[in-house]
Amino acid sequence: MAAEKKASKMTVQQLKTPKGTxxxxxxxxxxxxxxxNSILDVxxxxxxxxxxxxxFELKDVLSGKYGEDSKLIYDLADQGGELCALRYDLTVPFARWLGMSNTQSIKRYQIAKVYRRDQPAVTRGRMREFYQCDFDxxxxxxxxxxxxxxxxxxxxxFDVLKMDISIAINHRQILDGMFAVAGVPPEKVRTISSAVDKLDKAPWAEVKKEMVEGKGLSEEVADRIGEYVKHNGDLPTIIKFLKEDQALMANSDIKAGVEDMELxxxxxxxxRVGTKVVFDLALARGLDYYTGIIYEVKTNLAPEVDKKKTKGNDELSQVGSIAAGGRYDNLVGMYxxxxxxxxxxxxxxxxxxxIMKARQETEGKAxxxxxxxYVMAFGGSxxxxxxxxxxxxxSKLWEAGIRAEFQAKVKPKLPQQFKAAEDVPLGVILGEDELKNGEVRLKALNTGAAEEEKDRGQLVKLDDLVAEIKKLL
Amino acid sequence: MAAEKKASKMTVQQLKTPKGTxxxxxxxxxxxxxxxNSILDVxxxxxxxxxxxxxFELKDVLSGKYGEDSKLIYDLADQGGELCALRYDLTVPFARWLGMSNTQSIKRYQIAKVYRRDQPAVTRGRMREFYQCDFDxxxxxxxxxxxxxxxxxxxxxFDVLKMDISIAINHRQILDGMFAVAGVPPEKVRTISSAVDKLDKAPWAEVKKEMVEGKGLSEEVADRIGEYVKHNGDLPTIIKFLKEDQALMANSDIKAGVEDMELxxxxxxxxRVGTKVVFDLALARGLDYYTGIIYEVKTNLAPEVDKKKTKGNDELSQVGSIAAGGRYDNLVGMYxxxxxxxxxxxxxxxxxxxIMKARQETEGKAxxxxxxxYVMAFGGSxxxxxxxxxxxxxSKLWEAGIRAEFQAKVKPKLPQQFKAAEDVPLGVILGEDELKNGEVRLKALNTGAAEEEKDRGQLVKLDDLVAEIKKLL
Known part of the structure; x- marks a missing residue:
C-alpha cells in the first residue's frame, strides 16, 4: 500500500505479467x-x-553449478553492492545452507519458486517462474x-493425492559397472548413460544408432548394453538375474550396488511399498552428481482424464515423470x-x-x-x-470458527443473496417474524432456483444455530 | 538438483546469504x-x-508508484527481453491484477515476500527480503x-494469536476538514498531515515547532490544530465532541466523515469489536492515497516479555504499529x-x-x-x-497419520535413541520378549534421564497401538 495519487496512469495494453509468469x-x-498441504502433511x-x-543468492554461490544451463539464470541488476541472481533450484541453496551451518544431519523440505530464463511453454506448464518441492x-x-x-x-x-503411480529405480554403480562390463571406455560412460536415458521416449534402434554413429561405440558393445537394459521387474527378480550373471558380479561396483538393492x-x-517399485536397468537419469540409487515416479493417467481431456491436448499425455531423485553423496562437500x-x-x-486440474474438471465446478x-435476510414490504x-x-459463526459471509448491503435483495451464495452449501435466513421468536431458518443451498424460492429451510433456535451448522458440515 | 561434479569449490568465507536476507x-x-496459518484461517x-x-513485475508496472522510495526497487539485469523488477509491496500487484481482470468485487488476501534495497537493521527485524500479509x-x-x-x-x-491490541482509527475527510477549518492553506494540508503523523513519537511542542518554523504555518493555526488532535476516546464520545462543534460540522468533508463514523x-x-477501537483525531498515516477511514493496530507487550526480554533490547519495546491500513478508492483507477x-x-x-518469538523464549525450548x-528398540546381548x-x-503409525520417526541404524544404542527423541513426547519401545507376545511398550518421554532408564512404560498390544497413541496425543 505505498503507491501515490500522482502516479502515472498506465495504459491497459501494458498490463500483463512478465513473460513466462x-x-x-x-x-x-x-x-x-x-x-x-497434502505433501507438507506427509x-x-x-x-x-x-x-x-x-x-536470490550471491552470484558466486550459483556460478559453475549448472554447466551450460547457467545461461538461464536470472541476474539482478548491479545497483551497487553484492552481485546476486535468482535461485535456479532448491538443491544448491540447501547445499549452501548445509555448508554454512553446523548441522550434521537433517530431513529438510522446501516448497518454493525457482527461476529459469527458458523458452516458456505455458500450455505444457513450463514456466520461467515455477515451484519446486524437495525433500532430502x-x-x-x-x-x-x-x-x-x-x-x-x-x-x-501419491496415496494422499489419490494418484496411481509406479516408481522406477536403478543404481548408479550397477549402471556404471554394466557399462564397464559391456566394454564402454571409461571416458564415454557419462555420454552413453545420457543416451540410455532416452530409452524412455525413443526405441532401442534409435538409441543404438546414437551410440554407434553419434558416439563411436562399437556395435558389439552397444548390443551387449541392449541386452542388459531390457531387463526390468520387481526387485527380487532383477537382483536374482544380476546375481546369476558371473561376469557382472565380478565387477566390484555392481557387487556393491546389488548388496544395496538387497537391503x-x-x-x-x-x-510396505515393495509392490510399487520396478527395478529398471534402463533408468539412467541425466544429472552427473548421483552416486547411489536413482528413481523416477510415473503415473498412469486416470481413464476419465485420459478420455475426456487429452483429445487434442498432447501436453497432458506427455506429462511423463512427476517426481525424481536419488542419492548424491559428494555435492555438499563443494560448499x-x-x-x-x-x-x-x-x-x-x-x-x-x-493432472489434478484435469481430473477436477471432469468432476464439475471448483x-x-x-x-x-451464507447469512441472508428477507422480508415483505x-x-x-x-x-x-x-x-x-x-459474528457468532466466525467466533465458532465457521466460514461465513453475508451481503454488504443495507437492504439486499433475496435473488442477489442467493446468487452470491452460489458456491456455498448452507444458508442461514433471517426473517423479522422468526427473529421475534429467537429463531432463524437453516437450509441447504443450490438445490435449484425454483426449489430455493419455495423451501425456506428448517426453523432453528439462535442458541442452537452453531451446533446445528456443525452437524450439517 | 542440477549442480555438477566438476563445479568450482567455494571457499567457506563466501558462504553467506545476500545482505539483508x-x-x-x-x-x-x-x-x-x-x-x-492463524492469519490464513481467519x-x-x-x-x-x-x-x-x-x-517480479514489468518495470513499468512499478514505475512512478512509490515516489522517492523508487530508488529502493531491485531491478533485474537486462539480459534481453522485458525489463523487470522485484515487487516492492503487494498492493501494486493487486491493483495491476484488478486492472487486468474482469473482477468487480473480491476479498483477496496475499502473504508473500517483498523486496527493498533499504539499509537493513537485522536486530530490529528490518530486512531487504521480508513478508507482507495483506487483506483487501x-x-x-x-x-x-x-x-x-x-x-x-x-x-x-489477534485473538487467535493471543495478543492484546487496540485499534486507533481516524477518517481522512475529518482530518482534512479539520485542517481546513483550522486555517491550513490547501497546498499545505498533506505536509501538515505528515507532521501530525509524528505525534506518535514526538511531543506536541516539537511537532508544533516543525509546523511553524519548518513549514511556515502561523502559530495561531498550529494551536487550533493542537486543540483538535488531542482528542481521542471511544467512537460515541468523539463523534459527540465533533457534532457539538458547529464550526467543524459546517465543513462538508467533516460532516460526511462523521456520518461514516456513526455508521x-x-x-x-x-x-462486537467496538471496545477495541479508539477514535484518535491525531492519527494521520503517511501515505497519500487514503480516502476514508485509516487505522493502525498497536499492542501492549505482555508483561513477561516486557520484563525478561526487553532489557537492553530497545527494538522490542519500539515495535510500534503491527498492522495498518485504510480505505483507498482511487488507486485501482490508475491501472x-x-x-x-x-x-x-x-x-x-x-x-x-x-513479539511472539520473545514470548516463546520465556516459555521454554521450542x-x-x-x-x-519415536519408535525405538532395546535388548541385551x-x-x-x-x-x-x-x-x-x-509404517503403521504413518498410515494412521501419526508423525513418527525411528533411528536409521541397524543396531542403535538406547541412549542415542533417547537423545534423538529429545523433543518428542511419546516413545514406542520394542523388545524381543514383548514382541513375541505381540506387545510393545508405550511411554511418555522427557521425564528426565534417570527416570527414562527405570520406567520402560506401559505394555500395549500392537493392534491397540494406534488407538492408544491417539488417546495420549
Missing amino acids: RDWVGADMLLRDHIF FKRHGGVSLDTPV IAGVYDSMIPDAEILRITSEI LSSYLNAF GKRQIPCVGISFGVDRIYT RVREVDV GFTGLLLERMQIV | RDWVGADMLLRDHIF FKRHGGVSLDTPV IAGVYDSMIPDAEILRITSEI LSSYLNAF GKRQIPCVGISFGVDRIYT RVREVDV GFTGLLLERMQIV
Missing part, C-alpha cells in the same frame, strides 16, 4: 494449496524440518535406510569442509497440478473460496434489511 | 508458519480469495460495511478503465513474529519439528536391532 487466484490456488509426518532460503535426508546413517524412507514418503504422498528390497517390504551424504526427491508440482454458510442482526449472527 | 529453519519456521473464515502474483476488500458495497469487516478480521486475528460505530458494535473502491489492511508479520512418536520390526511399526 502468471497470477494464481481462486480455484487454481485452492487446488495448488491442496496439493502443497513431510511433517516423517519429521521433516522446513527450510526457507532467500529468493542429509547425514550419515546405516546403508539404504534413508533411501527406503524417501520411497516410502513418495508412496504416501533396500527388504526395507521396502517392511515399509565447505564437510562431506555430508544426501538422498532426496523433487516433486514436479506443476505436473501434478496439471469453488473459488471455501465459505460454508417495510423490510429493513436486518443488517445489524445479520452482523451479530455472522 | 536470511535463511529460516526449524523452530523459527514453525513459529512463522503458526502465525501465517482470512478464509471471511470468504477471502487467495491471490499469488509473480515475484474491493468492490462497490454499502457504506462502511466492508470497513467494519476489516476491523472485525483484525480483531479475530461504523453501530456496525462495530454488531460485530485501467475502471475505478474500484478498496479498503484493506497490511499485517506486519515480522513485527508480530518478533521444537524444531513436530514429531509425536545378541540384540539384533529389530530394524525391520521398527520399520513395520512406524
Whole structure:
C-alpha cells in the first residue's frame, strides 16, 4: 500500500505479467494449496524440518553449478553492492545452507519458486517462474535406510493425492559397472548413460544408432548394453538375474550396488511399498552428481482424464515423470569442509497440478473460496434489511470458527443473496417474524432456483444455530 | 538438483546469504508458519480469495508508484527481453491484477515476500527480503460495511494469536476538514498531515515547532490544530465532541466523515469489536492515497516479555504499529478503465513474529519439528536391532497419520535413541520378549534421564497401538 495519487496512469495494453509468469487466484490456488498441504502433511509426518532460503543468492554461490544451463539464470541488476541472481533450484541453496551451518544431519523440505530464463511453454506448464518441492535426508546413517524412507514418503504422498503411480529405480554403480562390463571406455560412460536415458521416449534402434554413429561405440558393445537394459521387474527378480550373471558380479561396483538393492528390497517390504517399485536397468537419469540409487515416479493417467481431456491436448499425455531423485553423496562437500551424504526427491508440482486440474474438471465446478454458510435476510414490504442482526449472527459463526459471509448491503435483495451464495452449501435466513421468536431458518443451498424460492429451510433456535451448522458440515 | 561434479569449490568465507536476507529453519519456521496459518484461517473464515502474483513485475508496472522510495526497487539485469523488477509491496500487484481482470468485487488476501534495497537493521527485524500479509476488500458495497469487516478480521486475528491490541482509527475527510477549518492553506494540508503523523513519537511542542518554523504555518493555526488532535476516546464520545462543534460540522468533508463514523460505530458494535477501537483525531498515516477511514493496530507487550526480554533490547519495546491500513478508492483507477473502491489492511508479520518469538523464549525450548512418536528398540546381548520390526511399526503409525520417526541404524544404542527423541513426547519401545507376545511398550518421554532408564512404560498390544497413541496425543 505505498503507491501515490500522482502516479502515472498506465495504459491497459501494458498490463500483463512478465513473460513466462502468471497470477494464481481462486480455484487454481485452492487446488495448488491442496496439493502443497497434502505433501507438507506427509513431510511433517516423517519429521521433516522446513527450510526457507532467500529468493536470490550471491552470484558466486550459483556460478559453475549448472554447466551450460547457467545461461538461464536470472541476474539482478548491479545497483551497487553484492552481485546476486535468482535461485535456479532448491538443491544448491540447501547445499549452501548445509555448508554454512553446523548441522550434521537433517530431513529438510522446501516448497518454493525457482527461476529459469527458458523458452516458456505455458500450455505444457513450463514456466520461467515455477515451484519446486524437495525433500532430502542429509547425514550419515546405516546403508539404504534413508533411501527406503524417501520411497516410502513418495508412496504416501501419491496415496494422499489419490494418484496411481509406479516408481522406477536403478543404481548408479550397477549402471556404471554394466557399462564397464559391456566394454564402454571409461571416458564415454557419462555420454552413453545420457543416451540410455532416452530409452524412455525413443526405441532401442534409435538409441543404438546414437551410440554407434553419434558416439563411436562399437556395435558389439552397444548390443551387449541392449541386452542388459531390457531387463526390468520387481526387485527380487532383477537382483536374482544380476546375481546369476558371473561376469557382472565380478565387477566390484555392481557387487556393491546389488548388496544395496538387497537391503533396500527388504526395507521396502517392511515399509510396505515393495509392490510399487520396478527395478529398471534402463533408468539412467541425466544429472552427473548421483552416486547411489536413482528413481523416477510415473503415473498412469486416470481413464476419465485420459478420455475426456487429452483429445487434442498432447501436453497432458506427455506429462511423463512427476517426481525424481536419488542419492548424491559428494555435492555438499563443494560448499565447505564437510562431506555430508544426501538422498532426496523433487516433486514436479506443476505436473501434478496439471493432472489434478484435469481430473477436477471432469468432476464439475471448483469453488473459488471455501465459505460454508451464507447469512441472508428477507422480508415483505417495510423490510429493513436486518443488517445489524445479520452482523451479530455472522459474528457468532466466525467466533465458532465457521466460514461465513453475508451481503454488504443495507437492504439486499433475496435473488442477489442467493446468487452470491452460489458456491456455498448452507444458508442461514433471517426473517423479522422468526427473529421475534429467537429463531432463524437453516437450509441447504443450490438445490435449484425454483426449489430455493419455495423451501425456506428448517426453523432453528439462535442458541442452537452453531451446533446445528456443525452437524450439517 | 542440477549442480555438477566438476563445479568450482567455494571457499567457506563466501558462504553467506545476500545482505539483508536470511535463511529460516526449524523452530523459527514453525513459529512463522503458526502465525501465517492463524492469519490464513481467519482470512478464509471471511470468504477471502487467495491471490499469488509473480515475484517480479514489468518495470513499468512499478514505475512512478512509490515516489522517492523508487530508488529502493531491485531491478533485474537486462539480459534481453522485458525489463523487470522485484515487487516492492503487494498492493501494486493487486491493483495491476484488478486492472487486468474482469473482477468487480473480491476479498483477496496475499502473504508473500517483498523486496527493498533499504539499509537493513537485522536486530530490529528490518530486512531487504521480508513478508507482507495483506487483506483487501474491493468492490462497490454499502457504506462502511466492508470497513467494519476489516476491523472485525483484525480483531479475530489477534485473538487467535493471543495478543492484546487496540485499534486507533481516524477518517481522512475529518482530518482534512479539520485542517481546513483550522486555517491550513490547501497546498499545505498533506505536509501538515505528515507532521501530525509524528505525534506518535514526538511531543506536541516539537511537532508544533516543525509546523511553524519548518513549514511556515502561523502559530495561531498550529494551536487550533493542537486543540483538535488531542482528542481521542471511544467512537460515541468523539463523534459527540465533533457534532457539538458547529464550526467543524459546517465543513462538508467533516460532516460526511462523521456520518461514516456513526455508521461504523453501530456496525462495530454488531460485530462486537467496538471496545477495541479508539477514535484518535491525531492519527494521520503517511501515505497519500487514503480516502476514508485509516487505522493502525498497536499492542501492549505482555508483561513477561516486557520484563525478561526487553532489557537492553530497545527494538522490542519500539515495535510500534503491527498492522495498518485504510480505505483507498482511487488507486485501482490508475491501472485501467475502471475505478474500484478498496479498503484493506497490511499485517506486519515480522513485527508480530518478533513479539511472539520473545514470548516463546520465556516459555521454554521450542521444537524444531513436530514429531509425536519415536519408535525405538532395546535388548541385551545378541540384540539384533529389530530394524525391520521398527520399520513395520512406524509404517503403521504413518498410515494412521501419526508423525513418527525411528533411528536409521541397524543396531542403535538406547541412549542415542533417547537423545534423538529429545523433543518428542511419546516413545514406542520394542523388545524381543514383548514382541513375541505381540506387545510393545508405550511411554511418555522427557521425564528426565534417570527416570527414562527405570520406567520402560506401559505394555500395549500392537493392534491397540494406534488407538492408544491417539488417546495420549
